[in-house]
Amino acid sequence: MLWSVVIGLWTVVAVVGLLAWEAYRLPDIGNLDRHTRAGAVRLVGADARMFASYGPMHGDPLTVDELPKHLIQAVIATEDRRFYEHPGIDPIGVARAAWTNLAAGRVVQGGSTLTQQLAKNVFLTADRSFERKVQELLLAFWLERQFSKDEILSIYLNRVYFGAGAYGVDAAARKYFGIPATRLGLMESALLAGMLKAPSRYNPAVAPELAGARTSVVLANMVDAGFIDQKTARAAASQPIAIAGPAGRGSGARYFADWVYDSVPDFVGRPASDLNVETTFDPGLQALAERAVAEGLAGARRGEGLQAALVALDPATGAVRALVGGRSYGDSQFNRAVQARRQPGSTFKPLVFLAALEAGWAPSDAIDDAPIRIAGWAPENIDGKFEGRITLAQALSRSRNAATVRLQEAIGRSRVRSLAERLGLSGPLPEGPSLALGTGEASPLEVAGVYAGIANGGRAVLPYAVTAVRDRDGQTLYERSGSGLSPVVSPRSAQALVGMLAGAVQNGTGKAARLDRPAAGKTGTTQDYRDAWFAGFTADLVTVVWVGRDDGSAMDSVTGGGLPADIWKRFMMPAHQGWPVRPLIGSGGDKTTLAETR
Known part of the structure; x- marks a missing residue:
């Protein structure tokens, strides 16, 4: 009997000593409300909705009273039904979980309370050691003594991870549904509550069927707990899962997002706080652009290995509305719309004709489309023929190489080079006569800027997002001001060129790009079919499409008037649906900008 008492006393001493030692080794628990973290960057489109985020995303801190009642009920019913009754640990819940796991022959249910989960998530690691479990229990008791039940639940919901980089229920609501947590409906609340078990596994943007099944389980739990009736649960479960936040955006939007994110330090440096970046991104146009590129490449003859890029911007301001940098962001994050510099080919020719117009020539003036040799170099036309005496308008519309080079030599290469630089081509331009045929290099984004300067009547455009x-806190760190547009050519010359480019679409090499409204543009094909382009515009939108291979190898006779023009039209036709038909710049009509019609 004596030895039993002694052993019992020493056991108590050992347990108390262990608890004291583990309490001494607990991490700092005095700064629960002073949560420090790396800053996140949220990108917001022209529709004021977030379409991408970088870094861990944290929403607005909310209290239980501010959150929808059904969200709290969904979490309680599924994660810790006796939350408001236990002191931090729930012996009944532990016993129930142990019995369920024993009956199943495997671990199918956990016994941790929400308070224990908060202790583990905030202060401890995911280590499954005995020491970590003891510390978790001690922290759970401490949290229950320091905070009310509602405060604990509020802190938990503001900190817990919901997948896709979203920490806290408000961040999750914005990430998956594009709304603050205060506006969550029953189905959405049940879905988020179900994700707490395994955020990646039940991510509705990745696994909608699993997420839907898990949502039904949560709704059944709410019925079992007496929070809702069976009819209400069935109605909520029948609702389709609609991912309206950035988690559901097509991966192609990441090209636009990466371009913007990489530019943020140019505006504000690298502050440690969260940033909200407001952009020109149009989600509707972006979806159309991604679909046009995907469908165009899918239908291409011998299209294996082909890549494409598309840039769409407002000619009045230079605001980029949509951008596709390749056929698959998942396969390649290289942004061909911004980073790739390729020969623009005949899409450069309008600059030669614009320089001639500035020098006093007229679209009706004649030029010889005849053999020409300069220092041993003799350009040929793509069809191997020469048309003789033709007008400048005909030469551009039919993309005649010999006539274009002859025109450049007549007005002087320096005029062409200077004009190209003023309109926004930043790369080095060739010194030789091949300059006229676009043998320099430019990105699709730069080409779009050049064509915007033509489309708007001769004002230089710097594409921006x-x-x-x-x-x-809403404090402005940077805000764009001023148009940044300056005249670089006379409106009269620009208007004349627009008319010539309209002819190229109506009767020339760009016929495949005809729309149901006035449009102008130019095809481009480089030597050996390494690059194919179509650059064109309406009164509201400039769009440039490039098609080629990353290694610069030849394509199977792909020309600018073929696949690029097809992709361009696939995008531009639905993009203009519902917009008023307006004449091109210089042909009359109002001067309403795209921003005012969208």
Whole structure:
């Protein structure tokens, strides 16, 4: 009997000593409300909705009273039904979980309370050691003594991970549904509550069927707990899962997002706080652009290995509305719309004709489309023929190489080079006569800027995407001001060129790009079919499409008037649906900008 008492006393001493030692080794628990973390960057489109984020995303801190009642009920019913009754640990819940696991022959249910989960998520690691479990229990008791039940639940919901980089229920609501957590409906609340078990596994953007099944389980739990009736649960479960936040965006939007994100330090440096970046991104146009590229490449003859890029911007301002940098962001994050520099080919020719117009020539003036040799170099036309005496308008519409080079030599290469630089081509341009045929290099984004300068009547455009950068508190760190547009050619010359480019679409090499409204543009094909382009515009939108291979190898006779023009039309036709038909710049009509018609 004596030895039993002694052993019992020493056991108590050992347990108390162990608890004291583990309590001494606990991490700092005095700063639960002073949560520090790396800053995140949220990108917001022209529709004021977030379409991408970088870094861990944290939403607005909310209290239980501010959150929908059904969200709290969904979490309680599924994660810790006796939350408001236990002191931090739930012996009944542990016993129930142990019995369920024993009956199943495997671990199918956990016994941790929400308070224990909060202790583990905030202070401890995911280590499954005995020491970590003891510390978790001690922290759970401490949390229950320091905070009310509602405060614990609020802190938990503001900190817990929901997958896709979203920490906290408000961040999750914005990430998956594009709304604050205060506006969550029953089905959405049940879905998020179900994700707590395994955020990646039940991510509705990745596994909608699993997420739907898990949502039904949560709704059944709410019925079992008496929070809702069976009819309400069935109605909620029948609702389709609609991912409206950035988690559901097509991966192609990441090309646009990466381009913007990489440019943020140019505006505000690298602040440690969260940033909200307001952009020109149009999600509707972006979806159309991605579909046009995908469908165009899918239907291409011998299209294996082909890549494509598309840029669409407002000619009045230079605001980029949509951007596709390749056929698959998942396969390659290289942004061909911004980073790739390729020969523009005949899409450069309009600059030669514009320089001639500035020098006093007229579209009706004649030029010889005849053999020409300069220092041993003799350009040929793509069809191997020469048309003789033709007008400048005909030469551009039919993309005659010999006539274009002859025109350049007549007005002087320096005029062409200077004009190209003023309109926004930043790369080095060739010194030789091949300059006229686009043998320099440019990105699709630069080409789009050049064509915007033509489309708007001769004002230089710098394509841009960022309109403002604000911190988490709404303080403005950067805001775009001024148009940044300056005249570089006379409106009369620009208007004359627009008319010539309209002829190229109506009767020339760009016929495949005809729309149901006035449009102008130019095809481009480089030597050996290494690059194929179509650059064109309406009164509201400039769009440039490039097709080629990353290694610069030849394509199977792909010309600018073929696949690129097809992709361009696939995008531009639905993009203009519902917009008023307006004449091109210089042919009369109002001067309403795209921003005012969208």
